[in-house]
Amino acid sequence: MIALLTSPEAWAAFLTLTALEIVLGIDNVIFISVVVSGIPPEQARRARQIGLTLALVFRILLLSLLVWLIGLTRAVVTVHDFAFSWRDIILIAGGLFLIAKATHEIHREVEAQQDTATTASGKAAFLKVIFEITIIDIVFSLDSIITAIGMAQDLTIMISAVVIACVIMYAASGPVARFVAEHPTTKMLALAFLVLIGVALVADGFKFHIPRGYIYFAIAFSALVELFNVLARHNRRAR
Numbered sequence: 651m652i653a654l655l656t657s658p659e660a661w662a663a664f665l666t667l668t669a670l671e672i673v674l675g676i677d678n679v680i681f682i683s684v685v686v687s688g689i690p691p692e693q694a695r696r697a698r699q700i701g702l703t704l705a706l707v708f709r710i711l712l713l714s715l716l717v718w719l720i721g722l723t724r725a726v727v728t729v730h731d732f733a734f735s736w737r738d739i740i741l742i743a744g745g746l747f748l749i750a751k752a753t754h755e756i757h758r759e760v761e762a763q764q765d766t767a768t769t770a771s772g773k774a775a776f777l778k779v780i781f782e783i784t785i786i787d788i789v790f791s792l793d794s795i796i797t798a799i800g801m802a803q804d805l806t807i808m809i810s811a812v813v814i815a816c817v818i819m820y821a822a823s824g825p826v827a828r829f830v831a832e833h834p835t836t837k838m839l840a841l842a843f844l845v846l847i848g849v850a851l852v853a854d855g856f857k858f859h860i861p862r863g864y865i866y867f868a869i870a871f872s873a874l875v876e877l878f879n880v881l882a883r884h885n886r887r888a889r
Contacts, residue, residue: 654833659855664807664810664811664825667807667811668747668810668811668814668815669687669744670816671794671811671812671814672697672702672815672818672819673704673814673862673866674790674793674794674815674816674862675790675815675819676866676869677790677847678705678787678790678819679700679819679823679826680719680820680826680840680843680844680847680869681783681786681844681847682697682698682701682702682783683751683823683827683829683840684755684821684830684837684840684841684844685697685751685779685782685783685828685833685850686779686827687737687827687830687831687837688775688779689772689775689776689779691831693772693775693776693779694827694831695824697779697780697783698820698823698824698827699820700783701779701783701784701787702816702819702820704783704784704787705787705790705791705816705819706812706813706816708787708788708791709791709794709795709812709816710809710812712791712792712795713795713805713808713809714805714810719725722735722736722737722740722792722796723735723737723796725873726739727739730819732856734855737796737855738854738855738856738857738871739855740788740809740855741788741789741792741793741810741851741852741854741855742851742852742855742856743789744786744789744790744848745783745789745847745848745849745850745851745852745853745854745855746848746852747785747786747848748786748844748845748847748848748851749844749845749848749849749852750850751782751844752841752842752844753845755836755841756838756841756842756845759834759837759841785840787865789851793851793854794812795808795812807877816861833876833880835876835880839872839873839876841888842872843869843872846865846869847865850862850865853869859888864866
């Protein structure tokens with residue numbers, strides 16, 4: 651431990667990996683902010699806490715199973731010259747789930763339909779949100795940890811970076827979720843982001859990598875434009 655604390659290389663790896671884990675956590679924060687917007691604020695807070703705790707647990711658990719995790723990248727199924735590993739299969743399934751979930755929510759918002767699960771039972775809606783967050787946590791955790799393994803060699807560095815990233819994700823999830831709930835147009839934008847992220851996950855599963863920089867730039871640019879729209883609407887109402 652003393653050697654790690656006094657090693658410039660260890661600190662460089664830690665800071666770089668922490669920044670990368672925070673960036674990779676943006677997808678998770680967006681998804682959680684969207685899914686908790688349909689339940690009461692108190693339940694939404696608990697759902698965020700449970701969801702991000704699960705994200706932390708999954709990441710630490712996967713880091714502790716390094717040998718097994720590396721084995722997930724080995725091909726297990728071949729279909730028409732395409733070799734798929736368990737990682738590919740999980741990314742494809744998670745991407746399709748994101749696309750289906752976001753498309754369903756977009757349809758519900760456009761048609762102005764009320765979520766029957768929310769109206770029927772608050773507990774059922776809460777459990778549904780936790781289930782959906784858990785599924786996506788597994789998908790995002792897998793991608794995040796494989797990235798961590800590729801960047802750092804020491805388990806202590808990887809776990810420390812993941813813990814800090816999850817704490818920052820939790821701190822950011824509250825304001826983001828409230829902003830999405832208070833501004834319906836931002837929810838539609840966030841759903842469009844989820845479709846984009848889902849497509850990127852499916853593409854990764856088929857070995858067609860879309861650089862994340864393009865996706866995050868599109869998200870940042872669109873979010874900035876939407877922020878200007880929100881400010882403009884607020885100023886018009888204030889006059």
